[in-house]
Amino acid sequence: MHVGWVAGVDDDRAGHWHRLVARLAKATGSQPSLEHDALEPLLLMLEAGELDMVVGGRFAEDTPWKTRVSLGPSFKTWTTASGTLSERAVARNGENAWIIFIQREAKALGASE
DSSP states (O other), X not given: OEEEEETTOOHHHHHHHHXXXXXXXXXXXXXXXXXXXXXXXXXXXXXXXXOSEEEEEEEETTOGGGGTEEEEEEEEEEEETTEEEEEEEEEETTOHHHHHHHHHHHHHTTOBO
C-alpha cells in the first residue's frame, strides 16, 4: 500500500492517520510505504496511479480537487477567515471499492462527513 503523507503534519494531528493506515494495512495484509511531500505533488501522484491514498491534507469546501479525487470523511475541521478547512484522507477516483473501504475505516475511527 503506497501512502502519500502530507509533510508537516504535526504529532497531535498524526495519530488518527497512523491508526487509519495501520487499520487499512492490517485488513489488506499489506505493508504501507510512505511518500512524504507537499499536498499538491502527492495529489498529482495519486491521480497518476502512483499512490493508493493521501492522508493529512486540508481541503477548503470549494477545493477544485473534489472533482479530481475522492475526498474521504473529515477527521478535523477548522473555520478560518476565508472559510472552512477539513482534514481528509483522499483516494483516486474510479477505485470505488477502495474508496468505500477507506471511508468505512475512517468513520470507524471517528471521522465524519
